[in-house]
Amino acid sequence: GENVEQHPSTLSVQEGDSAVIKCTYSDSASNYFPWYKQELGKGPQLIIDIRSNVGEKKDQRIAVTLNKTAKHFSLHITETQPEDSAVYFCAAITLGRGNNRLAFGKGNQVVVIP
Amino acid sequence: NAGVTQTPKFQVLKTGQSMTLQCAQDMNHEYMSWYRQDPGMGLRLIHYSVGAGITDQGEVPNGYNVSRSTTEDFPLRLLSAAPSQTSVYFCASSPGQTTNEKLFFGSGTQLSVL
Numbered sequence: 001g002e003n004v005e006q007h008p009s010t011l012s013v014q015e016g017d018s019a020v021i022k023c024t025y026s027d028s029a030s031n032y033f034p035w036y037k038q039e040l041g042k043g044p045q046l047i048i049d050i051r052s053n054v055g056e057k058k059d060q061r062i063a064v065t066l067n068k069t070a071k072h073f074s075l076h077i078t079e080t081q082p083e084d085s086a087v088y089f090c091a092a093i094t095l096g097r098g099n100n101r102l103a104f105g106k107g108n109q110v111v112v113i114p
Numbered sequence: 115n116a117g118v119t120q121t122p123k124f125q126v127l128k129t130g131q132s133m134t135l136q137c138a139q140d141m142n143h144e145y146m147s148w149y150r151q152d153p154g155m156g157l158r159l160i161h162y163s164v165g166a167g168i169t170d171q172g173e174v175p176n177g178y179n180v181s182r183s184t185t186e187d188f189p190l191r192l193l194s195a196a197p198s199q200t201s202v203y204f205c206a207s208s209p210g211q212t213t214n215e216k217l218f219f220g221s222g223t224q225l226s227v228l
Contacts, residue, residue, distance in 0.1 A: 004156075032215060043118075043204050043219030044157070089156065093214055101173060102214035104156040 002027040004092050006105035014113050019077040021108045023090035026071070030092040033073045035064060038087045038107070047088075048075070051095075080112045115140050120205050120220035127195040127227045135190040135223050137205030143218070145208040146188040150174065150201040151222075157204065163188055195227045 003026040013019045023033075031052040036044035050057045050064045050073065057064050063076040077084055087109050093102045121136045139146065147162035159172030163182040177199060179191040188207075192199060202224050206217040 034216070036217075036219075041221075043206075043221050044217075045219065046216055049216070091214075095215070101159055102217075104158075106154055106156040 001101065002030055002092050002094075002103035004090060004103045004105040006090055006108050008108065009106070010109045010111070012111045012113060013080050015080055015082060017080055019080050019084070019110055021075045021088055021090070021110070022072055023074070023105050024072045025092040025103070027092070027094065028071060029094045032093050032095045033064070033066060034091050035075050036089045036091070038089065044089055077110075082112050082114055085110060085112045117141065118205055118207055118218050118220035120223050122223060123221070124224050125226070127192075127225065129195060129197060129227060131195050132191070132193050133195065135203055135205075135225075137188045137190065137220060138186050139207040139218070140186065141207060141209070141218065142185060143207035143209055144185065145210055145214075146182070147172070147206050147214075147217075148178070148180065148188070148190045149204045149206060151204060152201050160190065197227045199225065200227045201225060
């Protein structure tokens with residue numbers, strides 16, 4: 001099955017700087033890659049997702065880039081703010097294959113220092 | 115809309131006890147699922163359902179039962195709790211029927227089995 005790895009496990013950034021989290025996946029058939037943000041004591045919340053037919057997607061201060069050849073995708077947060085402090089999970093799945101198993105990474109703790 | 119509602123938020127069980135974790139959504143989503151979250155393990159799929167009357171196993175189904183009698187509700191049952199089931203449990207739903215796209219998560223149930 002699909003295996004997703006995230007790096008680094010913890011990332012500290014100064015407020016206003018950019019944060020980048022990278023995920024690698026193993027199954028070249030994977031075609032859908034979401035990112036979830038989990039704040040303390042809450043459930044994960046979808047913040048951005050990308051399909052394999054595009055290389056980049058942006059939503060305000062958040063962007064995701066995908067490199068299918070290298071089988072990795074990254075989350076970019078610009079102009080970080082204290083409310084960006086959270087755990088971020090990436091995931092991968094092959095839509096249409098029917099196994100309904102979204103493989104999650106183990107999460108990155110992002111700490112934004114005011 | 116309340117979204118995905120989970121009850122209880124916290125629960126302590128003794129080994130061998132049974133209990134049901136409740137999950138309800140008011141978004142008319144066909145797809146619902148249960149995940150467990152353990153430190154350093156990310157999110158792992160326990161069971162899922164693509165509609166009323168239809169359920170299937172995920173990655174870690176042993177020790178858990180589910181049923182889906184209505185579109186709104188998807189309870190998770192622990193028949194005989196074990197310490198290995200100590201975890202945080204999340205219920206999630208999706209507007210897609212057969213995919214894991216755009217999951218909406220509940221706020222979680224923290225379960226401790228002594």
